[in-house]
Amino acid sequence: MSSLRSRLIPATAALGAVALTAGLAAPAVAGDRDRHHGHSGADFTLTILHNNDGESSLLPTTVDDAEYGGIARFVRKVDTLRWRSYLNYDRGESFKRGVVTLNSGDNFLAGTTFQASREEGAPFYDAVAQNLVGYDALGVGNHEFDFGPGVFGELVRDVKRTPFVSANLDYSAEDSLAGLRQLVPSTVIRERGEKIGVVGLTTPSLPTISSPGDVEVLTDLAGIAQEQVDALTERGVDKIILVSHLQGLSSELELVGSLTDVDVVIGGGGDEILADDSTQLFPGDADDVYGEYPQIATDADGTEVPVVTTPGNYRYVGQLEVTFDRKGDVVGIDGGDSGIKVVTDTGAEAVGTSRKAERKIEEPVAAYEAALAEDIVATSDVVLDCERSEVRGVEANCGNLIADAHLWTAQQAAADFGLDAPQVAIQNGGGIRGEIDQEAGPVSVADTFRLQPFGNFVAIAEDVPVETFRQILEEGAFRLPESGDGAFVQAAGFSYTVDTSFPARDADQSTGEQFAPGERVRSVVLDDGTVLVEDGVSVDGTVDVAGLNFSLNGGDAYPTLENTTIGVSDQQSLENFLAEALGGVVSQADYPRGGEGRITIE
Template identity: 40%
Template sequence: MSHLVRASALGVVALALAVPGNAAAAKAKKPKHTVTVNTVDALPKTTLKNLSRKCGKSTSAKKIRKRSTSRPTKNRVRIVTTYCSGGTRTVFYIKKVTKVVTVPAPVPAPVPVPAPANKGFRLTLLHNNDGESKYVVGDSVNNYGGITRFKTVLDQVRQEAADEPVPGNLDKGTLTVSSGDNFLAGLNLRASFERFDAGAGPFYDSEAIGALGYDAVTIGNHEYDFGPARLAQFVAFETSGVPFLTANTDFTGEPLLQALRANGRIADSTVVEKGGQRIGVIGVSPPETPTISSTRNVKFAADVAGLVNAEAQRLTTAGVNKIVLSSHLQNTANERAVVSQLRNVDIVISGGADDLLANANDRLVPGAGNPVGPYPLVSKDATGADVPIVTTQGEYRYLGRLTVNFDKDGKLVSTDAAKSGPIRITADPAQPDYAKEDPGLKARVTDPLVAYKAALAANVIGQTEVALEGGNPNPIRIREANLGNLVADGFRFAANRTAVADGRPVADIAFSNGGGIRASIPGPGDLNEKQTFDVLPFDNVMVTVPNVSVAQLKSLMEWGVSRTPSGDGKFPQISGFRMNVSTNVAYTAQLQSGTTVTTPGTRVRDLWLTNADGTDGEQLIANGAVVSNRTVNIATTNFTANNGDSYPFTGTTFQFAHRPGQEGFYPYQASLYDFITTPTAQGGLGGVVTAARYPIAGSGRIAIRSTP
């Protein structure tokens, strides 16, 4: 497969950052402040000159009041232009793709060596996965994790490996790899966006990744949560130049990502030279990413084993005889299934889950749960060879270390168990493995993030009389939760605030996917602005889906409860209706191929609209049958309405909601903030979440039984 990269004569590719990508977004008014990324070979000197002039009485949106250029480098320059109208435009320029070029899907052939290595090789593989922007101690668990201490431990272990004596018949080297989900929605990432959009620097995430000295970084699913444009920014402005790997993605529909593939920042694989010998690293991303993230025009191939085998064969033919697969297939079981089909792959790093692999004497984070297997797991490949599989629990709680020996022909012959396993990252000074913070990374990344979050936490917006439960998976992905009820009520409230002004129908009901709700809120106690971002951290916005038939509503809810009682991100948290669900074997869990229903579900037995006082209104489904010909208007997020989590919104359209008094769309986080703070006379909660309205056990909106 080849990747074609096209650039215009000026090589300009713009990133629309104000709203999520959607055809309807093009109709929205442009914000006063815009950010653009252009790709160019060279800028005229006149463009780089600072400019200042008087506007007089002019309010022209084209006449420039001031232009300032800052921090020009060989590959990057930032120009901020202020117009007489008051609008501001920030433009980043990066190196351009100059013409239509053909870039082979694999990386360019590795630099040949005069002859095969005549020594064996001792490899120390250092790895982690699912860092997910959890940079500050306490972002994950108290007293453990944190990227500043992770870096300290990483540097120490690297040095230990470098200092280790080896026999004369062995070369040695250390390889460092991240296996995906390098950032995640939340306040840390939002701070990154604000910093970047203000032209104040790259993402904190880009800077953090750059400081760790990775040799390769796999692209997971969460990297797409804010769309391809944000991923392109993250990669383009990452500070170390590390290659980002994904062998099963097609970027031809996303010019910025395709340009990054063309210039080598994104690749199928990379070859790293360590201790005089070469190691190939191949990356793969989850094929189901389009259903769980916001990939827009990026396409994902499902034949992971076939693609990996082809790339491994290409590397082997080029003389690379030690190959690592860094995959993000969501759990070690998936990796084991793929390994059984592979050839020429020596080691697999698994990412995407929270699987803990550990041995008897490994120090573990308290409360981490029982290991799912030893470190490493060992599986057989298609030839019967043993392949070690490694992973760590994420969020910088562990550094994984696998130490293995290869013979001179590149065959993995042994694992050093004494120098292999998860290494926990602890901030507890009472522990023997206490790690100090790296001062440079602390000053550049974690200190600014702590200050950013403290400012939001200081803004008290109300009180709650009850703890609001959003635990993952229980309850938010398994059953009705009082926080889920609050969020869904906020959706309906927000969508209807400007429905008349927008020309949208009033929403009768609302629902949120459980996976869009990411934190609990303790109570009783104060509510602050930071908590609204913690609970609803993604870049989703509010929409109304009009004229949904009861039959389609039933199909949507059948899909939402199809995996109950197993935890699943599509489980619905609802508003404006209640339903009875049975998981008894007498009833069928809905099956789908993508968004196409192949086996209709029969678990939703009854469904009623509810009145404003919570009492039952019209019954729409009775004993599993549709009993009403009416339609309903649904408030939800653009993610869900766009078939996120494979919700079967087929044959429907949706309309964006707008926040009162603001341009642009209505962020789903703002729906919760506004619902809490708006006076009761205007339909809000007046600053108080009451235990009567949101009891901790739920209010009976979703009744799940296992009996017929």
């Protein structure tokens, strides 16, 4: 069998140049079936426009006087690509053409944009955005559940008539979602008389990285997906797309090997950049290219399957142009027209904006954010290291500051709840967002939302056995020295040492069940000098622990702790700490870059 790579259709001159406008109708399709063929094997050419991980990044970013992203320009980009695709015939394709627009999850994210949607009388801006894009189907990611299933239900109801596909989520026991007809395992899109099946999957790690409530997360991804594919095939659907949010494209590439009859896979959650030297990219992205677009995987029958994704934040639209024969088999991919298309106002990919999206979304959200940015709560005389690789793998002064805030908040409120004041606090690296360094200078309320946006609450767990506390730290250390795991623990009230040469904790990342304890945490010492772990051995005692309720309730596959929330959100805790405990000043002496020795990794 010839490979899909060898059948990539090169960029060739289209049959005529056509000026596109927003109101241009799609061209008529010839009625005679034989006239649909560009060559003897081409029966239908489908353009798949796709993105993932929009994560409420609705406002544009300016770099070197050029503008990137923003939902208004993204909407216009999708519209332009959609209508161009109907007209963009190349040799080897079919004159019978269709377009579908898909998304593979993480359709909103905590932060100031989301917070703008919570203002009285405001719409759910992410839902408004998705309606304006005009998706045919939406995947379900992990961030949809960060505020619990009820908020996800609000999004579903506000995104009019668009199905949300995920075959491994069972909503029946969750009252806020049960009965919502848009929540389906798969759907069929009809385009130009053709039936295109779309099957969805969501990461099995959902219970430990988000808050799905009583939604049951099924883990047999291959079996569940294949069951849906087979059901669609039996209904005569011979073009099937898998839309999955598995947190990394390697998971999708591996999954294909267990499936049959899937024609295209669109992954989400990993932010991989698939591009070549000719692709126009967002500044800085050229250093992080994962590979070419598309990736090619081989299914269980030996058939090659294109696998694609895009970086998030509405900065790119993916465009995959595939041609099918009469049997529904992929016989070609247009390598010239396919790829990720950067959303920008500069260069070859430049495009204008949707005035409707500007008026309905960008302008009110920008006004809300501007008001928060003008509310200054502190001044920092040091850069705070808040980048993802820092807070998720090494001690960072940004992590120290936030962990200190939650420890202080818990200690201030403990007596009011009849609780002991905790000696320590933990902050999971994945709970620190923003993912850029906080420059020295003013710190605004907007900055506190950017860093602590999830609306989790500070909680206290009393009398936690030292060994249990140690296994929380072990879970944070199990991927070291590789940085990037959201479970990595930033510390307050104690210091700890990790030796990566010792065995790591082995736990089910979907449930948190521990199979074998970790042995990497070799010492834990409280700030008052009390030793909790020495030479890898935990003392026989307990410790009172503060943290966010997500973490103490078993998030990130931590051991679950019985705890009491104290009614202060993550953002409120940080804002109050900056203004009250620190007197509005974050000093170099208290929070030096690189930390102060709270975490040692050997």
